[in-house]
Amino acid sequence: MAGAKEIRTKIASIKNTQKITSAMEMVAAAKMRKAQDRKEATRPYAEKMRNVIGHLAHAHPEYVHTFMKERDVSRVGYIVVSSDRGLCGGLNSNLFRKLVKDIRKQQEAGIQVDFCTIGSKALGFFKRFGGKVRAQASHLGDAPHIEQLIGTVKVMLDAYEQGEIDRIYIAYNGFVNTMTQNPTIEQLVPIAGETEQELKHHWDYIYEPESKEVLDGLLTRYIESLVYQAVVENGACEQSARMVAMKAATDNAGNLIDELQLVYNKARQAAITQEISEIVAGAAAV
Amino acid sequence: MAMTIHVDIVSAEGAIHSGQAEMVYAPGEMGELGIAPRHTPLVTRLKPGDVRVDSGKGEMEHFYVSGGILEVQPHVVTVLADTAIRAKDIDEASALEAKRKAEEALAGQKEDFEYAKAQAELAEAVAQLRAIEKLRKTKS
Numbered sequence: 001m002a003g004a005k006e007i008r009t010k011i012a013s014i015k016n017t018q019k020i021t022s023a024m025e026m027v028a029a030a031k032m033r034k035a036q037d038r039k040e041a042t043r044p045y046a047e048k049m050r051n052v053i054g055h056l057a058h059a060h061p062e063y064v065h066t067f068m069k070e071r072d073v074s075r076v077g078y079i080v081v082s083s084d085r086g087l088c089g090g091l092n093s094n095l096f097r098k099l100v101k102d103i104r105k106q107q108e109a110g111i112q113v114d115f116c117t118i119g120s121k122a123l124g125f126f127k128r129f130g131g132k133v134r135a136q137a138s139h140l141g142d143a144p145h146i147e148q149l150i151g152t153v154k155v156m157l158d159a160y161e162q163g164e165i166d167r168i169y170i171a172y173n174g175f176v177n178t179m180t181q182n183p184t185i186e187q188l189v190p191i192a193g194e195t196e197q198e199l200k201h202h203w204d205y206i207y208e209p210e211s212k213e214v215l216d217g218l219l220t221r222y223i224e225s226l227v228y229q230a231v232v233e234n235g236a237c238e239q240s241a242r243m244v245a246m247k248a249a250t251d252n253a254g255n256l257i258d259e260l261q262l263v264y265n266k267a268r269q270a271a272i273t274q275e276i277s278e279i280v281a282g283a284a285a286v
Numbered sequence: 287m288a289m290t291i292h293v294d295i296v297s298a299e300g301a302i303h304s305g306q307a308e309m310v311y312a313p314g315e316m317g318e319l320g321i322a323p324r325h326t327p328l329v330t331r332l333k334p335g336d337v338r339v340d341s342g343k344g345e346m347e348h349f350y351v352s353g354g355i356l357e358v359q360p361h362v363v364t365v366l367a368d369t370a371i372r373a374k375d376i377d378e379a380s381a382l383e384a385k386r387k388a389e390e391a392l393a394g395q396k397e398d399f400e401y402a403k404a405q406a407e408l409a410e411a412v413a414q415l416r417a418i419e420k421l422r423k424t425k426s
Contacts (some may be wrong), residue, residue, distance in 0.1 A: 048296055209330075
Protein backbone atom coordinates (compact mmCIF):
# COMPACT_ATOMS: atom_id res chain seq x y z
CA MET A 1 0.00 0.00 0.00
CA ALA A 2 1.25 3.47 -0.95
CA GLY A 3 -0.07 5.13 2.22
CA ALA A 4 2.27 3.36 4.64
CA LYS A 5 5.39 5.31 3.84
CA GLU A 6 3.56 8.62 3.82
CA ILE A 7 2.03 7.89 7.16
CA ARG A 8 5.42 6.98 8.55
CA THR A 9 6.96 10.31 7.52
CA LYS A 10 3.94 12.12 8.90
CA ILE A 11 4.37 10.39 12.27
CA ALA A 12 8.05 11.31 12.30
CA SER A 13 7.29 14.96 11.63
CA ILE A 14 4.65 15.09 14.34
CA LYS A 15 7.10 13.52 16.75
CA ASN A 16 9.56 16.30 15.97
CA THR A 17 6.90 18.93 16.61
CA GLN A 18 6.02 17.21 19.84
CA LYS A 19 9.62 17.37 20.96
CA ILE A 20 9.68 21.08 20.31
CA THR A 21 6.42 21.79 22.10
CA SER A 22 7.38 19.73 25.13
CA ALA A 23 10.74 21.52 25.31
CA MET A 24 8.93 24.86 25.11
CA GLU A 25 6.62 23.74 27.86
CA MET A 26 9.52 22.97 30.17
CA VAL A 27 11.30 26.21 29.33
CA ALA A 28 8.12 28.17 29.99
CA ALA A 29 7.62 26.40 33.32
CA ALA A 30 11.11 27.34 34.45
CA LYS A 31 10.72 30.92 33.27
CA MET A 32 7.34 31.22 34.90
CA ARG A 33 8.79 30.54 38.31
CA LYS A 34 11.39 33.22 37.85
CA ALA A 35 8.81 35.67 36.53
CA GLN A 36 6.65 35.07 39.58
CA ASP A 37 9.60 35.75 41.88
CA ARG A 38 10.25 38.93 39.97
CA LYS A 39 6.66 39.95 40.44
CA GLU A 40 6.91 39.38 44.19
CA ALA A 41 10.11 41.39 44.34
CA THR A 42 8.43 44.53 42.99
CA ARG A 43 5.92 44.61 45.81
CA PRO A 44 7.90 46.23 48.67
CA TYR A 45 8.93 49.20 46.53
CA ALA A 46 5.40 50.05 45.48
CA GLU A 47 4.15 49.60 49.05
CA LYS A 48 6.82 51.83 50.56
CA MET A 49 6.18 54.38 47.88
CA ARG A 50 2.46 54.37 48.51
CA ASN A 51 3.16 54.98 52.19
CA VAL A 52 5.40 57.93 51.52
CA ILE A 53 2.96 59.44 49.05
CA GLY A 54 0.19 58.91 51.57
CA HIS A 55 2.19 60.74 54.21
CA LEU A 56 3.02 63.58 51.88
CA ALA A 57 -0.53 63.98 50.70
CA HIS A 58 -1.67 63.94 54.31
CA ALA A 59 0.86 66.55 55.35
CA HIS A 60 -0.05 68.84 52.46
CA PRO A 61 -3.78 68.63 51.92
CA GLU A 62 -3.75 72.03 50.23
CA TYR A 63 -1.40 70.97 47.47
CA VAL A 64 -2.97 68.67 44.93
CA HIS A 65 -0.61 67.43 42.27
CA THR A 66 -1.77 67.25 38.65
CA PHE A 67 -1.41 63.48 38.78
CA MET A 68 -4.00 63.39 41.53
CA LYS A 69 -6.48 65.84 40.13
CA GLU A 70 -9.56 64.59 38.32
CA ARG A 71 -10.61 66.63 35.34
CA ASP A 72 -13.15 66.54 32.54
CA VAL A 73 -12.31 63.82 30.10
CA SER A 74 -12.22 64.35 26.37
CA ARG A 75 -9.32 62.09 25.46
CA VAL A 76 -7.90 59.13 27.29
CA GLY A 77 -4.70 57.18 26.91
CA TYR A 78 -4.21 53.45 27.24
CA ILE A 79 -0.92 51.83 28.06
CA VAL A 80 -1.29 48.34 26.64
CA VAL A 81 1.04 45.66 27.94
CA SER A 82 1.34 42.55 25.80
CA SER A 83 3.84 39.80 25.16
CA ASP A 84 6.54 40.01 22.53
CA ARG A 85 6.00 36.51 21.23
CA GLY A 86 3.07 34.37 20.30
CA LEU A 87 2.39 30.70 21.05
CA CYS A 88 0.86 31.57 24.37
CA GLY A 89 -2.76 30.61 23.81
CA GLY A 90 -5.41 33.28 23.95
CA LEU A 91 -3.44 35.53 26.28
CA ASN A 92 -3.09 38.57 24.07
CA SER A 93 -6.32 38.18 22.14
CA ASN A 94 -8.35 37.98 25.37
CA LEU A 95 -6.78 41.21 26.53
CA PHE A 96 -7.35 42.93 23.20
CA ARG A 97 -10.96 41.79 23.11
CA LYS A 98 -11.60 43.30 26.52
CA LEU A 99 -9.74 46.43 25.49
CA VAL A 100 -11.72 46.88 22.29
CA LYS A 101 -14.95 46.61 24.27
CA ASP A 102 -13.70 49.31 26.61
CA ILE A 103 -12.58 51.52 23.74
CA ARG A 104 -15.96 51.24 22.02
CA LYS A 105 -17.61 52.34 25.25
CA GLN A 106 -15.34 55.37 25.43
CA GLN A 107 -15.95 56.25 21.82
CA GLU A 108 -19.69 56.02 22.27
CA ALA A 109 -19.35 58.55 25.07
CA GLY A 110 -17.55 60.85 22.62
CA ILE A 111 -14.13 60.32 24.16
CA GLN A 112 -11.11 59.94 21.94
CA VAL A 113 -8.48 57.35 22.59
CA ASP A 114 -4.69 57.26 22.31
CA PHE A 115 -2.40 54.33 22.86
CA CYS A 116 1.00 53.45 24.07
CA THR A 117 2.14 49.91 23.56
CA ILE A 118 4.56 47.70 25.43
CA GLY A 119 5.39 44.46 23.67
CA SER A 120 5.34 43.83 19.95
CA LYS A 121 2.02 41.97 19.89
CA ALA A 122 0.16 45.08 21.04
CA LEU A 123 1.91 47.16 18.43
CA GLY A 124 0.97 44.69 15.72
CA PHE A 125 -2.62 44.76 16.93
CA PHE A 126 -2.92 48.53 16.78
CA LYS A 127 -1.35 48.55 13.35
CA ARG A 128 -4.37 46.57 12.19
CA PHE A 129 -6.90 48.14 14.52
CA GLY A 130 -5.92 51.73 13.84
CA GLY A 131 -5.56 54.47 16.40
CA LYS A 132 -2.82 56.80 17.43
CA VAL A 133 0.12 55.08 19.07
CA ARG A 134 2.12 57.69 20.93
CA ALA A 135 4.98 55.54 22.06
CA GLN A 136 6.07 51.95 22.16
CA ALA A 137 8.58 49.71 23.82
CA SER A 138 9.18 46.13 22.80
CA HIS A 139 11.66 43.28 23.08
CA LEU A 140 12.10 43.77 26.78
CA GLY A 141 13.27 40.21 27.24
CA ASP A 142 12.49 37.89 30.13
CA ALA A 143 13.85 40.21 32.77
CA PRO A 144 12.57 43.66 31.89
CA HIS A 145 14.30 46.66 33.42
CA ILE A 146 12.58 49.78 34.52
CA GLU A 147 14.80 51.98 32.36
CA GLN A 148 13.33 50.35 29.28
CA LEU A 149 9.97 51.76 30.29
CA ILE A 150 10.90 55.24 31.47
CA GLY A 151 10.66 56.75 27.99
CA THR A 152 7.30 55.25 27.16
CA VAL A 153 5.76 56.26 30.46
CA LYS A 154 7.20 59.74 30.18
CA VAL A 155 5.58 60.29 26.79
CA MET A 156 2.20 59.51 28.31
CA LEU A 157 2.77 61.54 31.47
CA ASP A 158 3.97 64.52 29.43
CA ALA A 159 0.87 64.30 27.29
CA TYR A 160 -1.18 64.19 30.46
CA GLU A 161 0.55 67.19 31.97
CA GLN A 162 0.10 69.20 28.81
CA GLY A 163 -3.59 68.38 28.84
CA GLU A 164 -3.52 66.35 25.64
CA ILE A 165 -4.97 63.37 27.45
CA ASP A 166 -7.07 63.57 30.57
CA ARG A 167 -6.81 60.09 31.94
CA ILE A 168 -4.44 57.18 31.56
CA TYR A 169 -5.43 53.55 31.81
CA ILE A 170 -3.24 50.51 31.83
CA ALA A 171 -4.30 47.22 30.27
CA TYR A 172 -2.43 44.04 31.16
CA ASN A 173 -2.96 40.44 32.16
CA GLY A 174 -3.28 39.92 35.88
CA PHE A 175 -1.79 36.72 37.24
CA VAL A 176 -4.34 34.69 39.20
CA ASN A 177 -2.72 31.27 39.03
CA THR A 178 -0.99 29.10 36.48
CA MET A 179 -4.22 28.21 34.73
CA THR A 180 -5.97 31.57 34.92
CA GLN A 181 -4.96 34.95 33.65
CA ASN A 182 -7.24 37.85 34.17
CA PRO A 183 -7.24 40.64 31.55
CA THR A 184 -7.28 43.82 33.60
CA ILE A 185 -7.83 47.47 32.76
CA GLU A 186 -7.01 49.90 35.53
CA GLN A 187 -6.91 53.63 35.87
CA LEU A 188 -3.35 54.80 36.32
CA VAL A 189 -3.56 58.58 36.31
CA PRO A 190 -5.08 60.45 38.08
CA ILE A 191 -4.03 58.23 40.95
CA ALA A 192 -7.26 57.07 42.43
CA GLY A 193 -8.15 56.95 46.07
CA GLU A 194 -4.99 55.32 47.34
CA THR A 195 -3.76 58.39 49.14
CA GLU A 196 -6.83 58.65 51.30
CA GLN A 197 -5.94 55.71 53.45
CA GLU A 198 -6.11 56.14 57.21
CA LEU A 199 -2.85 57.19 58.74
CA LYS A 200 -2.20 56.53 62.36
CA HIS A 201 0.74 58.84 62.65
CA HIS A 202 2.04 61.58 60.57
CA TRP A 203 5.06 63.76 60.84
CA ASP A 204 6.07 67.20 59.79
CA TYR A 205 8.77 66.34 57.35
CA ILE A 206 11.69 68.44 56.42
CA TYR A 207 11.85 68.56 52.65
CA GLU A 208 14.98 68.81 50.63
CA PRO A 209 14.38 70.41 48.14
CA GLU A 210 10.81 71.74 48.06
CA SER A 211 8.03 69.32 48.92
CA LYS A 212 6.45 69.83 45.52
CA GLU A 213 9.57 68.79 43.69
CA VAL A 214 9.95 65.75 45.90
CA LEU A 215 6.33 64.80 45.37
CA ASP A 216 6.75 65.28 41.64
CA GLY A 217 9.67 62.88 41.46
CA LEU A 218 7.91 60.48 43.77
CA LEU A 219 4.71 60.31 41.77
CA THR A 220 6.53 59.82 38.48
CA ARG A 221 8.49 56.95 39.99
CA TYR A 222 5.37 55.52 41.54
CA ILE A 223 3.57 55.45 38.21
CA GLU A 224 6.61 53.94 36.56
CA SER A 225 6.75 51.26 39.19
CA LEU A 226 3.08 50.46 38.62
CA VAL A 227 3.72 50.10 34.91
CA TYR A 228 6.76 47.99 35.64
CA GLN A 229 4.70 45.80 37.92
CA ALA A 230 2.14 45.33 35.18
CA VAL A 231 4.86 44.39 32.71
CA VAL A 232 6.37 41.87 35.10
CA GLU A 233 2.99 40.41 35.94
CA ASN A 234 2.13 40.16 32.27
CA GLY A 235 5.43 38.37 31.79
CA ALA A 236 4.48 35.78 34.40
CA CYS A 237 1.12 35.37 32.65
CA GLU A 238 2.80 34.96 29.30
CA GLN A 239 4.98 32.14 30.57
CA SER A 240 2.17 30.33 32.34
CA ALA A 241 -0.15 30.70 29.34
CA ARG A 242 2.59 29.40 27.10
CA MET A 243 3.21 26.50 29.40
CA VAL A 244 -0.45 25.52 29.35
CA ALA A 245 -0.74 26.00 25.60
CA MET A 246 2.37 23.95 24.93
CA LYS A 247 1.20 21.20 27.24
CA ALA A 248 -2.04 21.01 25.29
CA ALA A 249 -0.09 20.97 22.03
CA THR A 250 2.14 18.16 23.28
CA ASP A 251 -0.90 16.13 24.38
CA ASN A 252 -2.61 16.71 21.05
CA ALA A 253 0.49 15.64 19.18
CA GLY A 254 0.54 12.46 21.27
CA ASN A 255 -3.08 11.69 20.38
CA LEU A 256 -2.40 12.35 16.74
CA ILE A 257 0.58 10.03 16.77
CA ASP A 258 -1.50 7.27 18.40
CA GLU A 259 -4.20 7.57 15.76
CA LEU A 260 -1.73 7.66 12.91
CA GLN A 261 0.12 4.70 14.34
CA LEU A 262 -3.13 2.74 14.25
CA VAL A 263 -3.79 3.73 10.66
CA TYR A 264 -0.22 2.87 9.78
CA ASN A 265 -0.46 -0.58 11.38
CA LYS A 266 -3.68 -1.29 9.52
CA ALA A 267 -2.16 -0.19 6.24
CA ARG A 268 0.90 -2.33 6.85
CA GLN A 269 -1.23 -5.32 7.80
CA ALA A 270 -3.38 -4.85 4.69
CA ALA A 271 -0.28 -4.73 2.53
CA ILE A 272 1.04 -7.96 4.03
CA THR A 273 -2.31 -9.72 3.68
CA GLN A 274 -2.54 -8.63 0.09
CA GLU A 275 0.96 -9.85 -0.66
CA ILE A 276 0.26 -13.26 0.91
CA SER A 277 -3.00 -13.68 -0.99
CA GLU A 278 -1.16 -12.73 -4.21
CA ILE A 279 1.52 -15.35 -3.54
CA VAL A 280 -1.07 -17.99 -2.67
CA ALA A 281 -3.07 -17.15 -5.78
CA GLY A 282 0.13 -17.30 -7.86
CA ALA A 283 1.08 -20.69 -6.39
CA ALA A 284 -2.40 -22.04 -7.02
CA ALA A 285 -2.22 -20.96 -10.66
CA VAL A 286 1.00 -22.83 -11.33
CA MET B 287 22.99 48.42 73.65
CA ALA B 288 23.41 51.25 71.25
CA MET B 289 20.31 52.70 69.69
CA THR B 290 19.45 51.47 66.25
CA ILE B 291 17.13 52.44 63.48
CA HIS B 292 15.51 50.19 60.92
CA VAL B 293 16.74 50.64 57.37
CA ASP B 294 14.96 49.49 54.22
CA ILE B 295 16.54 49.90 50.85
CA VAL B 296 14.19 48.95 48.03
CA SER B 297 14.23 49.43 44.29
CA ALA B 298 11.48 48.90 41.77
CA GLU B 299 13.04 45.60 40.79
CA GLY B 300 13.37 44.19 44.28
CA ALA B 301 14.30 44.70 47.92
CA ILE B 302 18.01 45.38 48.34
CA HIS B 303 18.57 45.58 52.07
CA SER B 304 16.61 45.46 55.27
CA GLY B 305 17.99 45.58 58.79
CA GLN B 306 18.99 47.58 61.85
CA ALA B 307 21.66 50.24 61.77
CA GLU B 308 23.37 52.65 64.10
CA MET B 309 23.97 55.16 61.38
CA VAL B 310 23.05 55.62 57.74
CA TYR B 311 24.92 57.83 55.31
CA ALA B 312 23.27 58.90 52.07
CA PRO B 313 24.10 61.28 49.23
CA GLY B 314 21.27 63.81 49.56
CA GLU B 315 20.66 66.29 46.82
CA MET B 316 21.55 69.18 49.09
CA GLY B 317 24.58 67.43 50.54
CA GLU B 318 25.74 64.28 52.26
CA LEU B 319 23.45 63.14 55.03
CA GLY B 320 24.22 61.17 58.13
CA ILE B 321 21.18 59.74 59.81
CA ALA B 322 21.34 58.53 63.37
CA PRO B 323 18.43 57.02 65.28
CA ARG B 324 15.80 59.61 66.25
CA HIS B 325 16.67 61.82 63.33
CA THR B 326 13.94 64.31 62.57
CA PRO B 327 11.46 63.20 59.87
CA LEU B 328 12.82 64.09 56.48
CA VAL B 329 12.13 63.50 52.82
CA THR B 330 14.82 64.19 50.29
CA ARG B 331 15.93 63.28 46.84
CA LEU B 332 19.16 61.41 46.45
CA LYS B 333 21.99 61.93 44.04
CA PRO B 334 23.76 59.00 42.43
CA GLY B 335 26.23 57.67 44.95
CA ASP B 336 26.92 55.43 47.86
CA VAL B 337 24.46 54.67 50.62
CA ARG B 338 26.38 53.35 53.59
CA VAL B 339 24.78 51.47 56.42
CA ASP B 340 26.71 51.19 59.68
CA SER B 341 25.26 48.18 61.41
CA GLY B 342 27.25 48.88 64.56
CA LYS B 343 29.29 45.69 64.41
CA GLY B 344 32.21 47.49 62.96
CA GLU B 345 30.95 46.74 59.50
CA MET B 346 29.99 49.25 56.89
CA GLU B 347 27.74 48.04 54.11
CA HIS B 348 27.81 49.90 50.82
CA PHE B 349 24.98 50.16 48.35
CA TYR B 350 25.25 52.02 45.12
CA VAL B 351 22.13 53.95 44.16
CA SER B 352 21.69 55.88 40.95
CA GLY B 353 19.41 58.36 42.66
CA GLY B 354 16.11 58.01 44.38
CA ILE B 355 14.28 59.24 47.41
CA LEU B 356 15.10 58.96 51.07
CA GLU B 357 12.47 59.09 53.75
CA VAL B 358 13.20 59.28 57.45
CA GLN B 359 10.49 58.45 59.95
CA PRO B 360 11.18 58.30 63.69
CA HIS B 361 11.99 54.60 63.63
CA VAL B 362 12.44 53.76 59.98
CA VAL B 363 14.68 54.95 57.20
CA THR B 364 13.45 54.09 53.72
CA VAL B 365 15.56 54.46 50.62
CA LEU B 366 13.58 54.22 47.43
CA ALA B 367 16.44 53.59 45.08
CA ASP B 368 16.47 54.11 41.34
CA THR B 369 18.02 51.33 39.36
CA ALA B 370 18.50 53.54 36.35
CA ILE B 371 20.55 56.68 36.11
CA ARG B 372 18.02 59.48 36.00
CA ALA B 373 18.70 62.86 34.61
CA LYS B 374 16.34 65.09 32.74
CA ASP B 375 18.12 64.71 29.41
CA ILE B 376 18.41 60.93 29.72
CA ASP B 377 14.69 60.69 30.43
CA GLU B 378 14.01 63.03 27.55
CA ALA B 379 16.12 60.95 25.18
CA SER B 380 14.36 57.74 26.13
CA ALA B 381 10.98 59.41 25.73
CA LEU B 382 11.93 60.56 22.25
CA GLU B 383 13.24 57.11 21.50
CA ALA B 384 9.96 55.52 22.53
CA LYS B 385 8.01 57.99 20.40
CA ARG B 386 10.24 57.52 17.41
CA LYS B 387 10.03 53.76 17.69
CA ALA B 388 6.24 53.93 17.64
CA GLU B 389 6.15 56.20 14.63
CA GLU B 390 8.67 54.10 12.79
CA ALA B 391 6.94 50.83 13.55
CA LEU B 392 3.61 52.19 12.39
CA ALA B 393 5.01 53.70 9.23
CA GLY B 394 6.94 50.52 8.60
CA GLN B 395 10.00 52.45 7.54
CA LYS B 396 13.45 51.30 8.36
CA GLU B 397 15.73 53.57 6.36
CA ASP B 398 17.54 55.80 8.78
CA PHE B 399 16.80 53.48 11.64
CA GLU B 400 20.43 52.67 12.37
CA TYR B 401 21.49 56.28 12.28
CA ALA B 402 18.75 57.50 14.57
CA LYS B 403 19.29 54.62 16.93
CA ALA B 404 23.00 55.28 17.05
CA GLN B 405 22.33 58.94 17.70
CA ALA B 406 19.97 58.21 20.56
CA GLU B 407 22.43 55.73 22.01
CA LEU B 408 25.18 58.30 21.74
CA ALA B 409 23.06 60.89 23.52
CA GLU B 410 22.31 58.40 26.22
CA ALA B 411 25.94 57.42 26.61
CA VAL B 412 27.01 61.05 26.82
CA ALA B 413 24.39 61.77 29.44
CA GLN B 414 25.46 58.76 31.42
CA LEU B 415 29.08 59.82 31.21
CA ARG B 416 28.07 63.20 32.52
CA ALA B 417 26.27 61.62 35.41
CA ILE B 418 29.28 59.46 36.20
CA GLU B 419 31.57 62.46 36.02
CA LYS B 420 29.40 64.31 38.48
CA LEU B 421 29.47 61.29 40.67
CA ARG B 422 33.26 61.28 40.64
CA LYS B 423 33.40 64.95 41.53
CA THR B 424 31.15 64.49 44.49
CA LYS B 425 33.26 61.60 45.69
CA SER B 426 36.64 63.27 45.44
